[in-house]
Amino acid sequence: MSALSGYRIVDEPRPTGLAAHVCNPMWVLLASMVAGLWLSAPWFIFNAFAMGSSSRVREALWVVAAPVASLTLLFLLVVARRAELLPSWAVPYCMVVIITTKLGLAYRVFQLQQQGYALHQYFGAPVRNALPLVLVGALLRPKVLGLVDSVIWLVLVG
Amino acid sequence: MDGLGVEILMSRAAMQAAHGDFHGAVRTLKQALSEDPDHAGAHAMLADMLLAQKRLHAARHEARVALQLEPNHPSALSAAARVEMAHKQLDAAAEHLQRLLQLQPQEAVHHRLQAQLCALRRDPAGRRSALEHALTLDPEDEDTLAALADEALDRGDVSAAEQYAQDALSRRPDHQDALVAMGHVLLRRGDLENAREHVIWALRQNPSDVGALHLLASLKARENPLLGLWWRYSTWTNTLGDARQMLVVLGAFVVYRFLDIALGQWEMPRGQELASFCWYAMVAYTWVGPVWFQRMLAKELSDVKLDDDF
Numbered sequence: 001m002s003a004l005s006g007y008r009i010v011d012e013p014r015p016t017g018l019a020a021h022v023c024n025p026m027w028v029l030l031a032s033m034v035a036g037l038w039l040s041a042p043w044f045i046f047n048a049f050a051m052g053s054s055s056r057v058r059e060a061l062w063v064v065a066a067p068v069a070s071l072t073l074l075f076l077l078v079v080a081r082r083a084e085l086l087p088s089w090a091v092p093y094c095m096v097v098i099i100t101t102k103l104g105l106a107y108r109v110f111q112l113q114q115q116g117y118a119l120h121q122y123f124g125a126p127v128r129n130a131l132p133l134v135l136v137g138a139l140l141r142p143k144v145l146g147l148v149d150s151v152i153w154l155v156l157v158g
Numbered sequence: 159m160d161g162l163g164v165e166i167l168m169s170r171a172a173m174q175a176a177h178g179d180f181h182g183a184v185r186t187l188k189q190a191l192s193e194d195p196d197h198a199g200a201h202a203m204l205a206d207m208l209l210a211q212k213r214l215h216a217a218r219h220e221a222r223v224a225l226q227l228e229p230n231h232p233s234a235l236s237a238a239a240r241v242e243m244a245h246k247q248l249d250a251a252a253e254h255l256q257r258l259l260q261l262q263p264q265e266a267v268h269h270r271l272q273a274q275l276c277a278l279r280r281d282p283a284g285r286r287s288a289l290e291h292a293l294t295l296d297p298e299d300e301d302t303l304a305a306l307a308d309e310a311l312d313r314g315d316v317s318a319a320e321q322y323a324q325d326a327l328s329r330r331p332d333h334q335d336a337l338v339a340m341g342h343v344l345l346r347r348g349d350l351e352n353a354r355e356h357v358i359w360a361l362r363q364n365p366s367d368v369g370a371l372h373l374l375a376s377l378k379a380r381e382n383p384l385l386g387l388w389w390r391y392s393t394w395t396n397t398l399g400d401a402r403q404m405l406v407v408l409g410a411f412v413v414y415r416f417l418d419i420a421l422g423q424w425e426m427p428r429g430q431e432l433a434s435f436c437w438y439a440m441v442a443y444t445w446v447g448p449v450w451f452q453r454m455l456a457k458e459l460s461d462v463k464l465d466d467d468f
Contacts, residue, residue, distance in 0.1 A: 011215050011216040011219075054215075096416060107408070
C-alpha cells in the first residue's frame with residue numbers, strides 16, 4: 001500500500017477536509033445562469049479547493065476575471081454612450097455581450113473543473129446533490145439583486 | 159524490489175491494459191514508479207495509460223518525464239507522439255515520430271502511428287502509404303490489417319475494408335479493431351443485426367473499447383433518428399476541442415438573444431415566441447439527449463457478458 005501511495009500523478013486531486021461537500025460543477029454553471037455570479041463565483045472557488053483540483057488556482061483566476069471583464073465592458077459601454085458613439089437601440093445588444101462574456105467565463109471554469117471533478121469521482125470521493133442550493137439561489141436572486149440600487153451591482157453579481 | 163520487479167509490474171500493467179482495465183494498469187505502474195521513479199519505460203507506459211483515460215495533461219507530463227530521462231527511448235518517443243497528437247500538436251508529434259522512425263525504421267507499429275498522424279493532418283495518401291509500408295514490413299500483422307480496413311472505410315471502399323477485416327479476423331478471430339471494422343462494414347451495408355453481434359462480441363472482450371462503443375452508439379443512432387441527430391451533433395462538437403465547443407454554445411446563445419431583441423424592436427411578438435421556443439427546445443434536447451442516449455447504451459451493455467479470462 002505504501003508503494004501505491006508513493007508515486008503521485010500530477011492531475012490527481014489533493015482532497016481537503018471539505019471533499020464531502022463537493023458537487024458536480026454542472027450545478028454551479030446552472031447557478032450562474034439562474035441565480036447569478038454572487039452564488040456561482042464563491043461556489044466555483046469552494047468546489048475547486050474542496051476537491052483539491054490540480055487546476056484550482058487557474059479556476060479561481062478565471063472566476064475573478066468574470067466581474068473584472070463585466071465591469072470593464074460596462075465602463076466602455078457607458079463611455080461610448082456618453083460620447084454618443086452608440087445609439088440607444090444598440091444598448092440591449094451590448095448588454096447581451098456582457099452577459100455572454102460572463103457566461104463564457106463561467107463555462108470556461110466549468111470545463112476546467114469538470115476534469116478535476118471526473119477524477120474526484122474516479123477516486124470514489126463523495127458527491128453532493130446541489131439542486132436544492134440552485135433552487136434556493138434562484139429564489140433569492142431578486143432579493144440579492146435588489147440589495148443595492150445600481151447597474152454596477154446588477155452587472156457585478158447578476 | 160529490483161529492476162526485474164519493475165519489468166514484471168510493467169508486464170502486468172500491459173496485460174491489464176489489454177483487457178481494458180486502465181485503472182488497474184495505472185495503479186500497477188504507480189507501484190512500479192514508487193520502486194524506480196527514474197524508469198523511462200514505466201513513465202512512457204503510464205503516459206499511454208493516462209491517454210487512454212483521457213487524462214491528457216497528466217499523460218503529457220509523464221511523456222515529458224520519460225523523454226527527459228531517456229531522450230531516445232522508443233516507448234517514450236512513441237508515447238510523446240501519441241500525447242501530442244491527442245493535444246492536436248501535430249508538428250511536435252511529427253518531430254517525435256521522425257526520431258522514432260530513425261531509431262526503429264523496421265517497426266510496423268511506428269508506421270501505423272505515422273498513419274494516424276497523417277489521418278489527423280487530413281493526408282489520406284500519406285496515411286495509406288504508411289499503412290501499406292507497415293504491411294510490407296509485417297504482412298501477418300492483424301493490427302495493420304485492421305487499420306487498413308479502417309482506412310478503406312474512411313475513403314468509402316467498403317469491399318476493400320471487408321477484405322482487410324476478414325484477413326485480420328482469419329488470423330485472429332477476436333481482434334478488437336477488426337471486429338469493429340467489420341461491424342462498420344455491416345452497418346454500411348444495412349445489416350444492423352450482424353453489426354450488433356460484432357460489436358457485442360468486441361465488447362465482451364473489452365467493455366471499454368472506444369471504437370466498439372462508438373459503433374454501438376452509431377447503431378443505436380441508426381435505429382432512432384432523433385437520437386441520431388444528437389449523436390451527430392455530439393460527435394461533431396467532440397472534434398472541436400474545449401474552446402471551440404464553448405464558442406459554438408455561446409454563439410448560438412448570442413444569435414438567439416440578438417434575434418429576440420431585434421424582433422422585439424420590430425414589434426414582432428410571434429417571431430419572438432418562435433425564437434424562444436426554438437432556443438428552449440434546443441436546450442432541452444441537448445440536455446436530455448445525453449442522458450437518454452446513455453440509458454439506451456447502458457441497457458444494451460447490460461447484456462454484455464464478460465469472457466472468463468477478462
